[in-house]
Amino acid sequence: MAITLSGDQSIPAPPLSQRLTPAQVWGIVLLAPYLLVFLAFVVYPVCYGLWLARAPSNYVALYNDPIFARAAVNTLIFLVIGINIKMLIALFLSGFFAMQRTWIKWLSVIFILPWAVPSIPTILSVRFMLNPEWGVINHLIFSFTGDDGPNWLNDPTVALSMAIGVHIWKSLPFWTLILITGRLAISHDLFEAAEVDGASWWQKFRFITWPSMQTLYVTCTLLSMIWTLGDFNSVYLLTGGGPADLTHVLSTLGIRYLRLDQLSLAMASIVCAMPFVLPLVYFMMKRLSR
């Protein structure tokens, strides 16, 4: 297995077939299925899509479509506000779940549910809870105050906030889980020493927890950004992009164009996100392949 090719540069290399050991031939054979999938379902679609989106007229059309501008702003709000709220709560809850209590262990088992169960029934359940006439939330508001509650999904700002809420509900458990792993990796001795020195809760966080988790936290935030850009369900299943197409984000907008049979516009809207996505991808790949 461990036959390496020593590199004596003065001798011309033998043909490829002789340079490869049988193990390496097997290596190529075993790698082939993935390469085929990658070529057929990543490289070809991406190149074909870029080719479809090549005409500058697509970008002019996008620029002139007010829905596109709105979707871009919504995406930014989703990313900046939604992700930071989510990651801060996850950081906070990771401390809570790292506590040694039986009831907290049980709660953590339940807490995973939103991540484990499919989006569609749970998001539709939230959608019905927010229904202005029959939803349980407005029923409760009515029984306590005697007033009708707001029409939750009819105001674009409120509807977008609700979509962010749904996104947090769905993905919070995963990130909390990752951050718990990070917290448990911190040596317990540090906390004990701090305890002896009489450090406060905040000092322990500020000087021990945060420095050891900072890198993990930043990586998680960036990865979460990429995945949030690909989150179609939270918006589509809750608001369908409405009211009046004002709550679209780039992922639902792309699919909207696709459904309207405007494939080049769909691709162009995605290409517009690339200057933002590619640096993130580059950074993540550098971090992970270190």
Place this chain on the structure above:
Amino acid sequence: MKLPSLRDVATEARLLLIGIPVFLWTMIPIYHMFLFAISPKEDAFSGKLWPDHPTLHNFEIVFKQQHYFLRDFYVQFWNSTLIAAAVGALTLFIATAAAFSISRLKVPGGRMVLNLALFTYFIPAAFLAVPMYRTMGNYGLLNNHWALILAMVTIASPYAIWVLKQASDKLPVELDEAAVMDGATTLQIFRLVYLPLMMPSLVAIGTYAVLLAWNEYLYAFLLLSNDREITLPVALGNFLAADDSPWELLMTTGFIYALPPAAVYYAFRRYMVGGLTAGAVKS
């Protein structure tokens, strides 16, 4: 038994102040779904927190397919099952072979393939869906289960390869060397040495791929449209198209649909948490 001090009680109370909202936040949408499933139509729409007359009638309607929207319930359930199983099996096959090749056989260019896979892992799923839809059309696969299976394998494999490669690297290289000494061929090493040692990671990845495919909505909704070809989530989405959607049946079907992944998750929880979080983000 030692009596808890006042300070312990105060700490516990503060923790409960976090725990109770967390519990409510997590459970309310799921409970609401369950509530609809066991409520007769009148109760479901009245905003009650517990129905006056809880009933299993909705489940009976779903299981007997006694509604227009549900006439293909079993076919759709079967489609979901079949597709999830196929995605799990294919992903495992492709990713295990690739991880073995890259990590153990040190195939030339393996590092590059891993980077390409990582790149796919970082393409937002909804973005890839747009060109993928058209590609499946070009391949003549639209409305065919293979379209969804191959799309989900494409999405699941990069992460699977990544996690399996990390796990493979941890196996001592001496094992392979000893096997070679004993005259084992590459395939024998793969089958007799590698696969048994990788079992825990394989279970985690298999579960991951099955759950991913079972829970998928967007790709299923784009790639399949015929009533007898679609999976359960697409059927649930189609409920919404009607003006007078039977919400109590929608929630009942949704509840039934959500049970298998929850059960699978809890059955394999130990494997999943260890295997997946380790690969997700390397700190």
